[in-house]
Amino acid sequence: MVILLRCLAALALLLLSGCAPKGEAAHHGSSPDAGSEFQRTDDFLRERLRALRIPGAAYAIVDTGGVRHTGLFGTDGDGAAVGQDTRFLWGSVAKPVTATLVMRMAAAGELRLDAPVVAYLPGFHTRDAARSARITVRQLLNQTSGLPTSTRHTDCDDAGRRPADVLPDLTGTSLTGEPGAAHHYSSTNYLLLAAVVEAVTNAPFADVLRARVLDPLGMATAVTSAEQARTEVPRGHRYLFGRPAAFAAPFDPAGVGYGYLGGTVTDLAAFARAGLGGVPQILGDAERDSMFRGDIDTSPGKSYGLGWRRWTVPGSDTPMIWHGGAAPGYMAQVILLPDRAVVLMLNAYGTFQEPRLLDIGFGLAAATLGLDPPSDPADHTYAAILGALGAGAVLLIAFSVRTIVVLRRPSPEDSAWYRLVARAGVPLLLLAALLYLLGVTLPASYGVELPQLLLWAPDIAVLTYLVLVLAAVLMLLRILDTVRLSARHLRPLRGAVVPAQVSPSDPGRSAREHHPS
Structure with missing residues (x-):
């Protein structure tokens, strides 16, 4: 509940934060030779x-x-x-x-573009050490090193951080393929180039x-x-x-x-x-x-x-x-x-x-060039994601409230196994899929880690965290509901009485057990 309140508070701060006013940006000046040409x-x-x-x-x-x-x-x-x-x-x-700097250094003979990076950074290797040993300076420049598109190693504001500080973190990174085989844009390539320059x-x-x-x-x-x-x-x-x-x-x-x-x-x-x-x-x-x-x-x-x-x-x-x-x-x-x-x-x-x-x-x-500029592209992805996350948060709140009501006031008994599957099993699978989609797949599709989404798209990030928290709460409630249903279903089995053997000398015993006085 504390996490949920924090997410809601963050969302409120975003909504109330100062925004630029609507209207046209004023043109405050240009070079003296500006005229009709521009x-x-x-x-x-x-x-x-x-x-x-x-x-x-x-x-x-x-x-x-x-x-x-x-x-x-x-x-x-x-x-x-x-x-x-x-x-x-x-x-x-x-x-x-x-x-430009690296090319100047190469022209001066200070480094070679086709030399392996490990020639300048001996501590550089990824999870596949043999592959990463073949990565060259040129492949860092043209983004074909095989390092994945990710912000995991960038956008850190630690005071005193140096480019070579990334080397220990890269030991657990997997390459996307053979160096030189394909283009994968990654700022980590240029972080390593800065480390090479410092080493040289x-x-x-x-x-x-x-x-x-x-x-x-x-x-x-x-x-x-x-x-x-x-x-x-x-x-x-x-x-x-x-x-x-x-x-x-x-x-x-x-x-x-x-x-x-x-x-x-x-x-x-x-x-x-x-x-x-x-x-x-x-x-x-x-x-x-x-x-x-x-x-x-x-x-x-x-x-x-x-x-x-x-x-x-x-x-x-x-x-x-x-x-x-x-x-x-x-x-x-x-x-x-x-x-x-x-x-x-x-x-x-x-x-x-x-x-x-x-x-x-x-x-x-x-x-x-005297050409007509391209028209402003209509892209509704941003609005669609905001709307989907907002709607998802509302639905999760509604489902959570309904689950709490069911837990407090059990509904009439249906098929126990049906209720275990329909009310617990399927929702749990759907919630697990939602958590993975929002926590891993969606951020990765834009080349960011979920925590860094707060830096680049804070509204999307806060709504995503809100949905994740609500989904986790609903999952917990569904687990409690599953435990309750399981206990109710198994209780009659634990309390069942084994039928007694009827003695031939007491033919009325069975009738007395079924019709006690």
Whole structure:
């Protein structure tokens, strides 16, 4: 009952938490050269921000010569207008940044892409030690190591955590298959790459990244530490029952290489410009081409390279090299086109809103090419899950109340075995299946562990926990009902009297036993 009350209290807090107001996100400014050429992209973004209730955003259109246009919209999580100096977290956009560092180190001869990871991290092995010994640095980069898609080893905010701290936990992990055989997107790959960088350089990953990538590209205000995130990054937003609510997101100090990297729109634009081949160049054309080639097919017409995805712009055959990412409360995209790039940062994110959020960046890319942006996809999955969980909670409460009534006031006797099966056996099996579905299968289908669902989709998580608690309570009540029914059914057997033998000398004994005086 205490757990149930705590779940209900958490649900009430979520419902009462501060949410961003409805209405259009205000456009607070753009670069001086903004004119009718960029009005279309500004209007498109403004409409999408309104549709998804995103409080604030920043985007830029870049070419090799620099930033051609910057759009700044709405407010940050602390209520200030989004400006050129507003920091956002970039999520997995950190992966191509990390890949750039690794490629620089490979070009300098400090490490080899086709060397096994154990050459740099001798303590690395999974449950199948022989297989994991064959995983290479390249397979971490292109996500073909066989490590499963999971957040079990990421998104931890333990102070002082280092990338190599994950190694002991990986000893119990099973690979999905032979290394190099298939693409399985996993941030653990890039957590290991950060550990490799630290082992090779004997320096903290964030320091190496800043010295060799961020500072040379002029990304001076990039966020690479928990202290910076706490003092420089405003609160982000996560969705609560369809509306974004501001919250102070945690920061994984070991996660700079896979997702806990951030900065201003100017910082991200500088990285995009380097990807286009603009100056300063920290990678040669050969290294960039190998990163962008997309050697690993992920689905028809889509592939993954060394830290970058290779798709085509919606509605065209134009290739786009891109990566998106999400950190708690934030989302970002970098999209490289043949002659320009688009960078986008949003201060709201939800796991179930992700497809619509990604389409914002794709729409901006299409609009810069003079194409019609894709229409906002209608996806009712989020509402359906919320509705199903809410309805499930109501039904479980009703069934629990009915079971309590039956326990207190037994109903007339039916077939005992029928009641054992219909009232106990079948419900117990259904409840066990429900517990497994909500506790394991549903979170795993979205690549998260159930406890971490609280971070990414707190409304879904709280309703899921509520249903799990109610299902467990109902299961306990059904077990009590089963025990009671079993005891009632077996009591006559335990109390049965063995018929006495009738003596031939006493022919009236049987009649006296059946008709006592």
